[in-house]
Structure formats: structure tokens, C-alpha cells
Amino acid sequence: MIRQTRCVVMRGGTSKAVFLKEADLPSDPATRDALILRIFGSPDKRQIDGLGGADPLTSKLAIIGPPRADVPEAAGTHLTYTFAQVEIDEPEIDYLSLCGNISAAVGAFAVREGMVEPRAPVTMVRAWNTNLRRVLRIEVPVLDGQPAEEGDFTIPGVPGTGARILVDFADTAGGGTGALLPTGRPVDRLEVEGLGTIEASLLDIGNPHVFIRARDVGLTGAETPAEIDGRAELLDRLERIRGAAAYRLGLATAPAAARSESPAVPILGMVAPPCAYRDFLRGTTVAADEMDVLARLMFMQRTHKTFAGTSTVCTGVASRVPGTLVHEAGRPAGFHAADCRIGHPAGVIVTEVSVTGGNGPEFRVHRATLGRTARRIMEGYVFTPERLVQHPEAAE
16 A cells, blocks of 8 residues: 655755645654655665655755644744654654754745735745744745745855745744753853863754854864764764753753754854855855854754754854853954854855843844745655554664
8 A cells, every 4th residue: 555645845945845734644643753754765874765865954844734723822823833854864853953944945835835825025924833832934025926936045055046035033042942041151161071171152042052162172163064074083072062062951861862862952053253264065265254253063963064044043143142152253343233144164144133131031032034045846745655654663
């Protein structure tokens, strides 16, 4: 027996995801996850028998459902959105994090699927995100009643241009841990097994993050993804730091358990003052004066080839909070501007941020935006063996 499930594949920013309707999935969580793993072709490092792209940036899922009338905080929203990071070579699905890139595509999906009345030139889509239990506000350009895809907005790491979709993550501050500064401090000292003590800034907007100085792990911050991923000892050290942060944030029962219990968050960012470097995709020079801070990310135990959407807003917000390591590394002249420019392996990404307050819980995020483009790539049905849905243990 073969099961067919309607799906849409969309690119959102520098990521790509399979979109599924909540109503088309089994209600039993174990059966649902077994079906999702089979749709993606996991576990298999090539995901050769499914829709996954054998890379964390292309092994993502968006589950879209109707508005939640039973959740007071979701009042006035157009839809329910659950993000999932599907593991590639393990039979696991992480529902703890949120992808900013795919969130932009959610807005376009909602307009195309008739979940919100289209209004030109921009339609506001309000999505209740179940991962963080917060509302995302997504501004989708509309033309002739459909989400516009053509435009002149460029994103480093994505070929060509498109219409800019703006996602505001301001409401997600503290969504994962309860506070923008989960420990109440701009800098913490983490005890890392086998490495000793390292200073880190722990912030939570979009997703929980841990920021460290690139120089504290022997890096300049201008390295390419291959230069970082090619050093096994460094990757182990970075994961130990991330594990210590996950434990401090209450996301893992022990530092060593973070890899299995919370592989996606906190996202680890390494920051440094602006400096010139080579864009590893195009080979062009990114000048120091094009950015306010330089950063590299670890995502799912690999170096992010560009920069995650939620990391963009979190880095931008952190740059406006005095005392954080991002604020320390940033260009002082940029702290009073609306935009924060972040240098990453493939160029520069910009976020519009507005933060007020004096310290700790008094900080309030008024705006934290991400500009992305999105494109509907295909829609149709994905076919899976029915027996794997009936017997989830078969996916193990």
C-alpha cells in the first residue's frame, strides 16, 4: 500500500522546506513522525529516498494548521505554524527551534493558499508559532491577489533577486527560555568540560543563542565554513561549549546530553570586530566598512554556510544590549542606527532593530526584522509506503 500526502516545497531565504498541512498528517505523534522521516528519507546521510537535501538547510519542515481558537495568545492570527528540523542521519525530529528563513515562506504560503485575504501592496500575515508560542508578523508583498516573487531584493547565498518579505520577531523575545537575557546578565562564565571557563552571552529572541568571542577558540571570525568544519577537534570544542550553554539555559539535562536532547538550540555564534574577508561563494571581497559586526554560526553541529534568520535578529538585538560580547565586538558608530549589518561567510545580512531599557528584564524589543525572499518551487503529492506509517518502529 502506498500513502500519498499533499505537499508544497518552498525556498525561504537561504533554506528550503517541505510544507505539509496539519490536517493531512496522522494525529498520533509517533505515527506522524514516522511519516515525516519517510517523506524526507531519513535516516540516511544522502536522504536519497526522500525529499530531504542532505544538508541541514534543506532538511526542514513547516506544518501549517488553522488558527487556534483555544489559545488566547493566538487571537487574531491567520494560521498555526510548527517548524521542525528533520535530522539527516538519525531518526529524530527537533521541534524546539524556529527557522526565520522558512517563516518568511510561511507568509507567502498563507497568501497563496487563501488563508488570509490578500491586500496589495503588502499583506500582513499573523502566524501563531507553536515552537515558541509567540506571534510572528510577516509582511508579504502582493500583486494581482498572489504573493509577489519577482523583485530587486538580493540575499547573499541565493541566486538572483526577489520580492522582499519582512518578518518581525519582536514578540519572540524570551520565547524559548522566558527572557531576552535568560540569566539576567549580558555575560556569563560557562564551565566547559575539558576546556575550563569561557565567557559567553546568552540571549533568546527567535531562538536561544550563545555568543562567544571568535578569538577565544582560536579563530578570527573570517573563516570559511570548510575551514571550520575541517577541524574535528574544533567542532568537538564548540559543541562542548554549546552543550554547557544548553545546560545553563535548561534545554538539556546535562551538557553532554545537548547533542541528543536539543541539537538545534541554542545556536552558537562566534563574533569578532569587522574586518575584510573573501566571500566563499563568489570569491569577492567583503569590506570591513560594509558591516557592523563579524560572525560565524554553528547550526546542527556544522558551520552555517550563510546566516540563520533567527540568528540575524538575535545578533542584531544583542548588539544593542550593552555588555554583551556582540556589543563589545560591534562597531560603536552603528549602535544608534536602525539597521545592524552582520558579516557572514557569504556576504552581509541586515536586520532592523529597536531595543529600549536599561538592564536585564527592563530591556524591551520593539522591532527585530528579517528581510527575505521566498519562492514556491513545487506542489503535488509525496508517496510513502503505508506500512511505515502504521508501524513507526520500522523507521528506527
